[in-house]
Amino acid sequence: MLITAILRTVFGDLKYIWNxxxxxxxxxxxxxxxxxxxxxxxxxxxxxxxxxxxxRDVARRSGYSPAGLYEYFSGKEDLVHAVxxxxxxxxxxxxxxxxxxxxxxQRLVALGLAYIRxxxxxxxxxxxxFTRLPSxxxxxxxxxxxxxxxHLVVQAAQDGVDAAIFLTRPEFGVEQIAYSLxxxxxxxxxxxxxxxxxxxxxxxxxxxxxxxxxxxxxxAG
Numbered sequence: 001m002l003i004t005a006i007l008r009t010v011f012g013d014l015k016y017i018w019n020x021x022x023x024x025x026x027x028x029x030x031x032x033x034x035x036x037x038x039x040x041x042x043x044x045x046x047x048x049x050x051x052x053x054x055x056r057d058v059a060r061r062s063g064y065s066p067a068g069l070y071e072y073f074s075g076k077e078d079l080v081h082a083v084x085x086x087x088x089x090x091x092x093x094x095x096x097x098x099x100x101x102x103x104x105x106q107r108l109v110a111l112g113l114a115y116i117r118x119x120x121x122x123x124x125x126x127x128x129x130f131t132r133l134p135s136x137x138x139x140x141x142x143x144x145x146x147x148x149x150x151h152l153v154v155q156a157a158q159d160g161v162d163a164a165i166f167l168t169r170p171e172f173g174v175e176q177i178a179y180s181l182x183x184x185x186x187x188x189x190x191x192x193x194x195x196x197x198x199x200x201x202x203x204x205x206x207x208x209x210x211x212x213x214x215x216x217x218x219x220a221g
Contacts (some may be wrong), residue, residue, distance in 0.1 A: 104160030119189035
């Protein structure tokens with residue numbers, strides 16, 4: 001009886017472990033398949049843009065049937081948003097790490113440099129976000145979402161204004177400071193990822209100098 005009880009316990013434990021392993025394996029396969037679909041969708045969006053983007057093309061690139069995609073995404077719009085969210089989350093992570101606890105002026109410079117570094121290290125994500133996908137924010141009357149990478153730039157600008165480090169004037173307030181910094185960093189990043197891709201120069205040092213000069217110009221004196 002004792003041996004029987006022990007065997008039942010052992011076999012019960014083994015069955016439990018086996019079920020956990022199967023569940024883990026299924027979750028991993030699901031994650032791998034979803035990642036493959038997102039990779040295929042990103043490539044399709046980069047090539048064709050959101051208007052000509054199709055689930056059939058994604059299915060062909062990923063090796064899954066069009067119907068099979070619906071196990072992971074509710075439709076074309078859901079998939080486009082998932083691809084955008086993935087890329088934006090990566091940019092958000094770069095900017096969040098750079099911002100840290102820096103003072104507003106240093107933070108703006110760090111955010112600009114992190115933006116350019118993101119473009120250099122993740123060219124597909126960068127090109128996808130800023131050449132193929134429109135902003136979901138469509139008016140100044142709607143504040144940027146807290147999860148938006150741009151929100152970090154706006155917050156740094158706001159902190160600088162609140163601390164009287166940055167001056168504002170009519171028609172040039174917090175939003176304009178943030179937009180100007182973003183546009184400056186984006187211009188440098190875009191040039192380096194396209195026309196100047198093969199150009200040999202110390203872009204990092206030059207980018208820092210340009211951003212520092214811009215931020216210094218925001219000062220109160």
